[in-house]
Amino acid sequence: MFQGSMVALVTPMGEDGSVDENSLRNLVDWHVEQGSDAIVAVGTTGESATLDEQEHCTVIRQVVEFAAKRVPVIAGTGANSTTEAIQLTRCAREAGADGCLLVTPYYNKPTQEGLYQHFRAVAEAVDIPQLLYNVPGRTACDMLPETVGRLAAIRNIVGIKEATGELERVARLRELCGPDFALITGDDATSRDFVLLGGDGTISVTANVAPAAMHRMIEAARQGDTGQAAEIDRPLAALHRDLFLESNPIPVKWALAEMGLIPKGIRLPLTWFSETYQPRLRESMVAAGLL
Numbered sequence: 001m002f003q004g005s006m007v008a009l010v011t012p013m014g015e016d017g018s019v020d021e022n023s024l025r026n027l028v029d030w031h032v033e034q035g036s037d038a039i040v041a042v043g044t045t046g047e048s049a050t051l052d053e054q055e056h057c058t059v060i061r062q063v064v065e066f067a068a069k070r071v072p073v074i075a076g077t078g079a080n081s082t083t084e085a086i087q088l089t090r091c092a093r094e095a096g097a098d099g100c101l102l103v104t105p106y107y108n109k110p111t112q113e114g115l116y117q118h119f120r121a122v123a124e125a126v127d128i129p130q131l132l133y134n135v136p137g138r139t140a141c142d143m144l145p146e147t148v149g150r151l152a153a154i155r156n157i158v159g160i161k162e163a164t165g166e167l168e169r170v171a172r173l174r175e176l177c178g179p180d181f182a183l184i185t186g187d188d189a190t191s192r193d194f195v196l197l198g199g200d201g202t203i204s205v206t207a208n209v210a211p212a213a214m215h216r217m218i219e220a221a222r223q224g225d226t227g228q229a230a231e232i233d234r235p236l237a238a239l240h241r242d243l244f245l246e247s248n249p250i251p252v253k254w255a256l257a258e259m260g261l262i263p264k265g266i267r268l269p270l271t272w273f274s275e276t277y278q279p280r281l282r283e284s285m286v287a288a289g290l291l
Helices: 021-034 053-067 082-095 112-125 145-151 169-177 188-196 211-222 226-242 250-258 278-287
Strands: 004-008 038-041 073-076 099-103 130-134 157-162 182-185 201-204
Touching: 004 211, 021 053, 021 211, 038 053, 053 073, 053 082, 073 082, 082 099, 082 112, 112 130, 112 145, 130 145, 145 169, 157 169, 169 182, 182 188, 188 201, 188 211, 188 226, 201 211, 211 226, 226 278, 250 278
Parallel strands: 004 038, 004 201, 038 073, 073 099, 099 130, 130 157, 157 182, 182 201
Antiparallel strands: none
């Protein structure tokens, strides 16, 4: 279930910040047609931080409904409160999600033992496959491989989204967690190398705009075809970089609007993509064959 190119789906919104259900349905259909291997709903790219709990659960239910079992749906259900993370994970299970993605608790700066106890509590409370999510650049909290190794012993903790971009962690995580534990990268720029080193896939921002190419590139890397993976990835390299010219998902929502796939809508405190950077990202989109 947790392998290949998994899109970290945006949450389409109108200019007033309201969730656009029709655009969400169309995006899900498009990703199924384009070959995305799974859809991650309401993660960081889906603006989980500014959706309230009811909206969060509603979007998960909608994505599950729209996907209609054609691809797995992984729900972002992490929180910096263990109680809230359990509530969101229960909501995802009730909605029919295939798994959950839980970010390390942000802002609190828990210890490694605190991280272990947090994720164990969620796993024991809700019987659904769970992916850990380590992204210290956003959370000010780095879950070390040794802690991941401890958590891998829990039955329904089945993998990790490792978004540090530190490729040396792949071998260490595999050693500590075993061959069946899903190792997923959250860093587009190093996704190809991560998978070639033994990872299972990516949860990708770039896949929002180039899902077919990301699917082909990750599949080639999973097959160990270094040359083919590099050839497919080459025109995407500028996208991997420029989709982070401002905080994600600001650039990718602008790119999707330019492609006519979503309306111009984002929720404060995020703002619409700066005109200063638009020509640069447009150039990268042209190079990737998107415009």
